[in-house]
Amino acid sequence: GDASLDIDTLVIGAGPGGYVAAIRAAQLGQKVIIADKGKFGGVCLNVGCIPSKALINAAHHYESMLHAADYGLSADNVGVDFGKVQEYKGSVVNKMTSGVEMLLKANKVQLFQGEVMFINEHEARLFNDQEAPRYRFKNCIIATGSRPIELKPFPFGGRILSSTEALSLPEVPKSIVVIGGGYIGAELGQMYAKFGTEITILEGADTILPGFDKDMSQLVVKKLKKNKVEIVNGALAKSAEQTDKDVTVTYEVNGETKTVTAEYLLVTVGRRPNTDGELGLDLIGIKLTDRGLVEVDDQCRTSIPHIFAIGDIVPGAALAHKASYEAKVAAEAIAGLPSKVDYKCIPAVAFTDPECASVGYTEKEAKEKGYNVKSSKFPFGGNGRAVTLGGADGFMKIISEADTGLVLGAQIAGVEASNMIAELGLAIEMGATVEDISLTIHAHPTLGEITMDAAELALGHPIHTI
Ligand code: FAD
Secondary structure, eight states: OOOEEEEEEEEEOOSTTHHHHHHHHHHTTOOEEEEESSOTTHHHHHHSHHHHHHHHHHHHHHHHHHTGGGGTOOOTTOOOOHHHHHHHHHHHHHHHHHHHHHHHHHTTOEEEESOEEEEETTEEEETTOTTSOEEEEEEEEEOOOEEEOOOTTSOSBTTEEOHHHHTTOSSOOSEEEEEOOSHHHHHHHHHHHHTTOEEEEEESSSSSSTTSOHHHHHHHHHHHHHTTOEEEETEEEEEEEEOSSOEEEEEEETTEEEEEEESEEEEOSOEEESOSGGGOHHHHTOOBOTTSOBOOOTTOBOSSTTEEEOGGGSSSOOOHHHHHHHHHHHHHHHTTOOOOOOGGGOOEEEOSSSEEEEEEOOHHHHHHTTOOEEEEEEEGGGOHHHHHTTOOSOEEEEEEETTTOBEEEEEEEETTHHHHHHHHHHHHHTTOBHHHHHTSOOOTTOTHHHHHHHHHHHHTOOSSOO
8 A cells, every 4th residue: 555654763774773773763762674785683693703603613512522632532433414513503502583573672772674675765665576665764774784796707606605605514525715814704614614624725815814813814824734724825815616426716816816616615815885775765756875885974964864774784894793882873863863983993903713803993003093112922832721721822912002002903813802802992991001001900721811911011011021
């Protein structure tokens, strides 16, 4: 029918951007409808962060069992039933996605499954149902996320996988060639390597994990070599040829043409924003950047003032916590609050082994900003907890202003770096100095003491390193 249903806020997409925006808007008294054409939870919960971390966790336990002797243990008949591993992953995903639906309902958000299409800048309908009512909205938050970039010579299908298919293989493959050594390629490649897959990573840059300092990525490279992963830097993948049992990739390196054959080819070269297609952004005239991202102001407002955009479809790091952060700002802006985005402090984490995590400025960035920089690098080997965890290989760097001790950034490569980076983020947000951190008593023996030690190192009186 053509009847219009009036709502306050329409949220399009239920990933970590959309579902958080819907909940926050509802908390602020809005009548909210959220729609997703796929599964609630978006990429992050269904085919991104959560399933990848579940598989990485299983791979970690398997690797530990193979090295049981390191702890004086014996574990005979250690094996992998990958179908069961996939069941475990699925149960984690289901638990998290049903949790999201429960939270939305508990906040009285109305849920719809279906593709949203704009009719004009005040109305939209669920595209897959012509009988569906039109929704007339006062405000809209677009959070339609992104999808894997498909390269012309390597169309997805058959033996050529995107991260989505790579997360759902029924068996441990014998071999995989990975194009792209960013965090997704490195995480998934290392996960399968731990299960016994022969992995070859073809990376165009001179290092994998190019987003992190080289001393961090080098630690991961060292471990990847132990996992028997072959890394080819400066590699330009050209073409692929599939048979029914394998795929051969042709690439160039140092002016030479080479080939590598494997059971699968995984292409992880970045993600493309879902701003095209049936959604109709062009129809209503929302301004996009030349890369197809939605242009927004510091409240995530698009060129149409009552329509907001957040997450992977707007400029900046394509990370779940950035999407959720912007979600809260947009919902609050709609409610008339003076919230604004401040990107000073967005952590970035690679869940490789060891983990890499960074927040605020790197040493190089701080220097470029004109700071007189002090960089203090504390080794995990000086921390009792890290050593008990078998994680002596690692370090934390705190970047501070030499004269004032103001914390400007931090980088961690090591066990649990992902969890440890939070304290440094808080320090930066609060304008803490390295002295503030050094005066904070950290429980012993914990990895948190590394933060205190790195701060003491910056102050020139380290206890646990020389
Ligand atoms: P998405 O999560 O992409 O959700 C968008 C939703 O919108 C989808 O559910 C889609 O179905 C829906 N949609 C699209 N168009 C329409 C339409 N027209 N109508 C209705 N619905 C629509 N990030 C991290 O921070 N940490 C990690 O460890 C991490 N690991 C990752 C691992 C992998 C393998 C991948 C692929 C990504 C990972 N990411 C990680 C990135 C993270 O998943 C994304 O940054 C995040 O999901 C973006 O959230 P979003 O809300 O913008 O969009």
